[in-house]
Amino acid sequence: MNLALHYPVLQVIIPMLMAPLALLVQHRKLAWLLASVTSLCAFALAIAIAQLVLQGSSYAYPLGGWQAPFGIELRVDSFSAIVLIIVSGASTAALLAGYQSLAQDIEEDRASLFYAAWLLALAGLLGIVVAADAFNIFVFMEIASLASYILVAGSSDRRALPAVFKYLIMGTIGATFYLIGIGLLYIMTGTLNLSDLEVRILAVEDQTPILMAAGFISVGLALKAAIFPLHAWLPNTYSFAPHAVTAFLAACSTKVALYVFLRIDFFVFQRTLSDHAAQFSIYLLPLAVAGILYGSAMAIREPLAKRLFAWSSVAQIGYIVLGVSLVSQAGLSAGILHMFNHALAKGAIFIGIIVLASQCQQLTPTALNGLGRKHPLIGIAFVVAGLSLVGIPGTAGFVSKWLLIDAILEHHRWSIALLMVVLASSLMAVVYLAKVCETLFFKTPETTVVQPLPKLAIALLLLVSFANLIFGVAPGLPLELANNAASLLLEHTL
Amino acid sequence: MTAVFSIFLLCLLVITAAAVIRTTNLFVAVMLMGIFSLLIAVSFFLLDAADVALTEAAVGAGISTVLFLSALAALTEEERKQAGGRVTALISVSITGLLMAYATLHKPDFGDPSAPAHQHLTPWFMQTTAEQIDIPNVITAILGSFRGYDTLGEVFVVLVAGIGVLFLLSSPRPSSQDKRSSEGLKHYLIPRMIGRLLIPFILLFGLYVQFHGEYGPGGGFQAGALIAASIILYGLLEGQQRALAVLPIKFLRLLMASGALLYAGVGVVGILRGSYFLDYSVLAADPVTAQQVGIILIEAGVGMTVTGVLLSVYHAFVARGKLQ
Amino acid sequence: MILLDLFHYWVFIAILMMGFYTVIAKQNLIKKLLGLSLFQSAVFLLFIGIAKVDGGTTPILHPSISTEIFSNPLPQVLILTAIVVGISTSALGLAIVVRIKEAYGSIEEDQIQSKDESA
Known part of the structure; x- marks a missing residue:
């Protein structure tokens, strides 16, 4: 039995199978341990897949032994590999760091349900990434979405409930739009397999319904990916969710939707719709720019640290979209690498929030006052992650931002204007980071409750912050994967 | 006509x-x-x-x-009457509607047997169902085998919903409320008598739908819903406590977890026997029989999870009761 | 037959729009969920409409059925899945609404918002 052959499916079914088991374990620590170990396994598997993919093997896994397009197929390439690493890595880090923090939000008898939902969210996200069938993507998108609603609703803050309801409504509308798009595609081509669709779409004479399908699918996925102006669900969801859940979802869930967006757009539509590359730019580029500026501006205005970083996510999604909307090798690889680097930076920041929140009762605007001075190590690690978010040289964020600027200068009509946007938003990022730093270091601490520091969370914070520095100096594996992914996507354009 | x-x-x-x-x-x-x-x-x-x-x-x-x-x-x-503020909604809805209507002008005639949607995959499904699975209901063949992975995902969607409702509704209540357990319709003679007569038939029909899914319309989802419906009817008539005595919460939780595990487990056997995940043809010596065995097993898993989830969800809602 | 086909499509659009409108415009959370169900049901109707073949019959192979034309089974399978996804979403949504009612004492969106702002 060649186990490596089964890696793509194992990646999904290991967390999936563990979820019902976690449900039956009626013990907080055991359920957490089970979820963490499973997540760690998924992470190891993702790295193994990435290495195999880089050695040149490409995966097509026929489920049930039925060949595509009749059966469902899984496919893994460099693009999927990097997203698999982001998802499983974010889940592992957030789980390990989040034990104490989650224990404050969730009662003992509900903990096993929560961790089962976590595993299903993980399995759903991973399942979307490896799927190569348009409808299968829908099914796993629903698993991931429903599970994330549960995770967000785990918060003890009542404001999480209206936020999650909004998230549910908008998420379901997005998924249903996607389903309408799939239906239109199926009418015209009679298939659901992505690579089969790419071939059969060429034979369709009247392209108008295909255009409609592209519209519905793009809008549906843009809702899930929180691309400006469809980001309305994001800030409240991220700021009121349990801290560990924010660390997990902020690092990866919108990126998975973006991944599907890119994959379907490039693999299915680019070759057929005339001038699609140009249209892709015309629609996405202004949205990206608006998202970057709006998200940064809102972040500056926001007094609450956690919500501030949620707004900054809107801006950072804008960077990724800006990169890919250039439809060039450099732009795509910058965008994809930024998915990884942003996950790294935001993951570290929200893990930092977990640690800091353990030192105060509630995350009010003044709660974090002086905490950085009190615990310098934590403060510095937090700032390092923040600098990576801004894109200071020496951090991971710098590498992808530099690539992005490079791609803009390479060949774009409005390169100077776009350059100004990137620079302006970087300055704005400096401003909102400075605001947080001021709170952490230069304000007198409130009389906070002295609570034991969560050691595992601090270890994770240091580790991930350090990773931001490492990948800033030697981007190695992610850069290689992003480059491969970019050329892979470009192969499918005209 | x-x-x-x-x-x-x-x-x-x-x-x-x-x-x-x-x-x-x-x-x-x-x-x-x-x-x-x-x-x-x-x-x-x-x-x-x-x-x-x-x-x-x-x-x-x-x-x-x-x-x-x-x-x-x-x-x-009662829904509170609301005033105004619907213009943006109307605009975005009409835009979507017009776009959809625009797309109709170009869509092919669905009903035409030679439309691409009916010519590409369908003949293969029909033929392979007859040759390699040998059951009459093509829907069950596609659902259970050709696209069995989607159905696995679907079972987990149901499981996730069950987990979610139990998780949300088991949180401690904000204020002290006495637990209300519904009395049912114990004091209403006629609905109770008629309901009692109906329950065995619904249950029987549920089991029929479960096991007859390969031949006629039906399968695990419908069966699970029907079996759950019969127990819910019992709960409505005799009170929630009596229904819980038949199938206690702990058992329901076990049922929903083990159904999902059974389905995924059948898939894993495919890997262990040297084939692909969810390949049923290695389950028995004869591949055609093996496909049928596989479909029966996974449909059982589906039925178990759906029954378990629907009943636990129902009990969770009822137990949350009326707020005072 | 073409007319009936088009009529199906229009009904699909009408119900889709009605559901969509309810989700966006109504303040009541239960109404929003009902609108979401309508919205999804419309899509089911679209898919099942695609599957219908003129002169075809339910795709169940049986020696006694002499006809060679069957309706397309694949969209039907997809909708079986989608129906289950729909009820799962509704159930979860309902649970959230029950919790919102307990936490805020209201299920009207604007009232909930104003309660958070004043707090």
């Missing part, structure tokens, strides 16, 4: 939908939604989708209505 009936039915659908939106009594809206589901189920049946019709009737008209009603018990019944 069918065409006239179809058009009549479709008009009724639109009218019912409008009524759902217009009424301000939520109880009425939910009941109208049940009628809407029943009407749309009949439409599906007229469009040759017997399996889908059965599912919509059991899930949409039956279970969904029960869940909405049991949730309404904890909420207010």
Whole structure:
């Protein structure tokens, strides 16, 4: 039995199978341990897949032994590999760091349900990434979405409930739009397999319904990916969710939707719709720019640290979209690498929030006052992650931002204007980071409750912050994967 | 004749939908939604989708209505009248509508047997079902085997919903409320007698649908919904406590977890026997028999999870009871 | 038959729009969920409409059925899945609404918002 052959499916079914088991374990620590170990396994598997993919093997896994397009197929390439690493890595880090923090939000008898939902969210996200069938993507998108609603609703803050309801409504509308798009595609081509669709779409004479399908699918996925102006669900969801859940979802869930967006757009539509590359730019580029500026501006205005970083996510999604909307090798690889680097930076920041929140009762605007001075190590690690978010040289964020600027200068009509946007938003990022730093270091601490520091969370914070520095100096594996992914996507354009 | 009936039915659908939106009594809206589901189920049946019709009737008209009603018990019944602020909604809705209508002008005639949607994969499904699985219901063959991975995902969607409802509704209550356990209709003789007569038949029909899914319309989802419906009916008649005595919460939790595990487990056997995940043909010596065994096993898993989830969800809603 | 086909499509659009409108415009959370159900049901109707083949019958192979034309089974399978996804979403949504009612004492969106702002 060649186990490596089964890696793509194992990646999904290991967390999936563990979820019902976690449900039956009626013990907080055991359920957490089970979820963490499973997540760690998924992470190891993702790295193994990435290495195999880089050695040149490409995966097509026929489920049930039925060949595509009749059966469902899984496919893994460099693009999927990097997203698999982001998802499983974010889940592992957030789980390990989040034990104490989650224990404050969730009662003992509900903990096993929560961790089962976590595993299903993980399995759903991973399942979307490896799927190569348009409808299968829908099914796993629903698993991931429903599970994330549960995770967000785990918060003890009542404001999480209206936020999650909004998230549910908008998420379901997005998924249903996607389903309408799939239906239109199926009418015209009679298939659901992505690579089969790419071939059969060429034979369709009247392209108008295909255009409609592209519209519905793009809008549906843009809702899930929180691309400006469809980001309305994001800030409240991220700021009121349990801290560990924010660390997990902020690092990866919108990126998975973006991944599907890119994959379907490039693999299915680019070759057929005339001038699609140009249209892709015309629609996405202004949205990206608006998202970057709006998200940064809102972040500056926001007094609450956690919500501030949620707004900054809107801006950072804008960077990724800006990169890919250039439809060039450099732009795509910058965008994809930024998915990884942003996950790294935001993951570290929200893990930092977990640690800091353990030192105060509630995350009010003044709660974090002086905490950085009190615990310098934590403060510095937090700032390092923040600098990576801004894109200071020496951090991971710098590498992808530099690539992005490079791609803009390479060949774009409005390169100077776009350059100004990137620079302006970087300055704005400096401003909102400075605001947080001021709170952490230069304000007198409130009389906070002295609570034991969560050691595992601090270890994770240091580790991930350090990773931001490492990948800033030697981007190695992610850069290689992003480059491969970019050329892979470009192969499918005209 | 069918065409006239179809058009009549479709008009009724639109009218019912409008009524759902217009009424301000939520109880009425939910009941109208049940009628809407029943009407749309009949439409599906007229469009040759017997399996889908059965599912919509059991899930949409039956279970969904029960869940909405049991949730309404904890909420207010009247919708507050609202004023204004609907212009943006109207605009975005009309844009989408116009776009959709625009797309119709170009869509091919669905009904034409030579349309691409009917020529590409369908002949292969028909032929392979006859040759390699040898069961009459092509829907069950696709659902269980060709696209068994989607169905696995679907089972986990149900499981996730079950987990979610249990998680949300097991949180400690904000204020002290006494636990209300419903008395049922113990004091109403006629519904109780008729209901009692119905329960064994619903249960029997559920089991029939479960095990006959390969030959006629039906399968694990519909069966799970029907079996759950019969227990819910028992709970409505005799009170929640009696229903819980038949199938306690712990058992339901075990049922929903083990159904999902059974399905995924059957898939893993495929890997262990040296083939692909969810390849049933290695389950027995003869590949055709093996496919059938596989489908029966996974349908059983589906039925278990759906029954377990629907019943636990129902109990969770009822137990949350009325707020004072 | 073409007319009936088009009529199906229009009904699909009408119900889709009605559901969509309800989700966006109504303040009542239960109404929003009902609108979401309508919205999804419309899509089911679209898919089942695609599956219908003129002169075809339910795709169940049986020696006694002599006809060679069957309706397309694949969209029907997809909708079986989608129906189950729909009820799962509704159930979860209802649970959230029950919790919102307990936490805020209201299920009207604007009232909930104003309660958070004043707090």
